[in-house]
Amino acid sequence: MRRTIFTLAASSTLLLAACTSGSTSTENPDATAAAAAAAPAGGKASIFVIGGKSDDPFWSKVKRGVDDAAKVVEANGGKVTWLGPQNYDNLGPDAAKLILTAKSQGATAVIGADWVPDAQDAAFKSVTSSGIPVFLYNSGGADAAKAVGALTYTGSDELLAGKAGGEFFAQNGVKNVLCVNTLPGAANTEARCKGIAEGVAASGKSTQLPLPSSNFGNPTAVTQAIKAALLKDSAIDGVVTISTQDADSAAAAIEQAGGTGKVKLGTFDMDDTQLSRVKKGKQLFCIDQQPYMQGYLAVSQAFAYNAYGLLLPQSPLLTGPAIINASNVEAALAGAKAGVR
Template identity: 70%
Template sequence: MTMKSIARAARNRRVLAVAGVLAVLATSACSQSGNSSGSTSGAAAGGSGKAKIFVIGGKSDDPFWSKVKRGVDDAAKVVQAQGGSVTFLGPQNYDNLGPDAAKLIDSTLSQGATAVIAPDWVPDAEDSALKHVTGQKVPLFIYNAGGLPAADKVGAVNYVGSEEYTAGKAGGTYLGQHGAKHSLCVNTLPGSTNTEDRCRGIDDGIKANGGSSTELPLPSSQFGNQTAVAQAIKAALLKDSSIDSVVTISTSDAGSAVSAVQQANLTGKVKPATFDMDTATLNNIKNGTTLFAIDQQPYMQGYLSVSMANSYVAYGLNLPQRPILTGPAIIDSQNVDQALSGEQAGVR
């Protein structure tokens, strides 16, 4: 199959899966089906009444996490209508991501959480705190980062999100099938499991299609710093003329890649691409200055995680599907207009 066919099929499967999830979550009369495999976090499923849900996420001004929070907030309306509450907690910056996330996770227990939702960004730093949650018989849901293996390792009920390695491999495959020979994966959050998996997937995907990739790790303090990241990418491009594509780990750095290519006078020769998307990225795809974006549907990650946690705590509802995948999908010139419509609505 071509990459477009693969992406189309993946989107169709995802739509069907999401529809199924929403149908189950909306039907409170259904009986508890339980997990088909893995852990149930050590907490007895549901029937305990009002939920007090805590969600650990990224910075409030991070464009990606604003979409996750939009999903969290929309799902929270149902929780609040039932007398429960949802609290979103995020770090001030990403300089000390794992330890800061662990502190936020620990703080949820002292605040009386009846369910916790968190990414497993840096397992070495977070797993102890995550296991503390499940050890206290509080239902835990992993989302966004870590995948099902991380969820099972810490005793979580389920994982909601994209599988980062799979997403990276899809991007690398797309690059290779569209003529790229040497890609640069720019990682401004080195050491984070999800970003490392993304670059590893890019590498394996392009290698399987006759190309190669190099990872460019940059200090996490430069995440979203357009000038610093652009200069680092520009230097790498000028140093190695074989690089013909640049992939950034998020839209916070996507504009830096476009700027770096322009500054190096390599427009047309080097194609930028990125994980995640925003209006600027989608417009760049439309005008041809960015090749593609890899969408993991952050809105659905927030919405489904909160809906599942609430259903589990309040009614004892659970799903047999593990994990619940929200991506990946390749957004390129063929489907960018549809993605722009979702972006303008604030959910993509």
């Protein structure tokens, strides 16, 4: 499935993404110069993409987009190389090493997520200062791209995504939201929880439950931590997680804590399991950022710049957010079954 339909139940979701000044669609001042310049690579493209773990369900969708866009690069004699960490225990420093690895291996363009700016920005600047174009995706935003000298950002605005989720919770009567963060300190996950709090603030509140990053992908540990939080505070009537794996753990925790029917569940990102729960009325929503499109568009832009000096004037190029709920879940299910949503 190559085309994704955005059907929104929260009126703010893409309206915010389209209309918020300074954090959404703004002109890229480098685009005109890039379009007029000779192809920066001067030869065959060698594009390096820094992504997540190979067994992370979210990143497998991003890589699917990367792989599809790579077919065009390869047809023109170039190549695309994927680099990812073994785990998320030391995410920022590990990502910085991968960025420098890409530089040392002759990259003509580097695509990366700015998850932990304090740890990664020096590496990104090392790449850009050497004349290699950098394209941020997934995490960072337009401000981060400007800070490290990247040409553009492709992905979701995580703060806006969180706000949309918080507002949707509020519209459905939720007053006290627990935001479970298994990657605390990462810029994108912190922005998600901050956005949830801002979105629900008019009629309720949200607190963050930060868990060690070693718990990411550990369903037993995450389930027990969420269950303990729910038993400690009976006023919690909403739980939101930063990933689909954690959403599965949260669903189990809600049931074990006796919160079925009382505690509403939402998550960032989605898969067949989450969408099935939404369809059955057992989960309130998912927030889609179209990971396939992030990978596909980032590689396509890097190749177009390397090969022809082309650069779109819009930065950031937003791939979300979209609230997926009972009203539009069928279309999302089709994309999930195809492995791209």
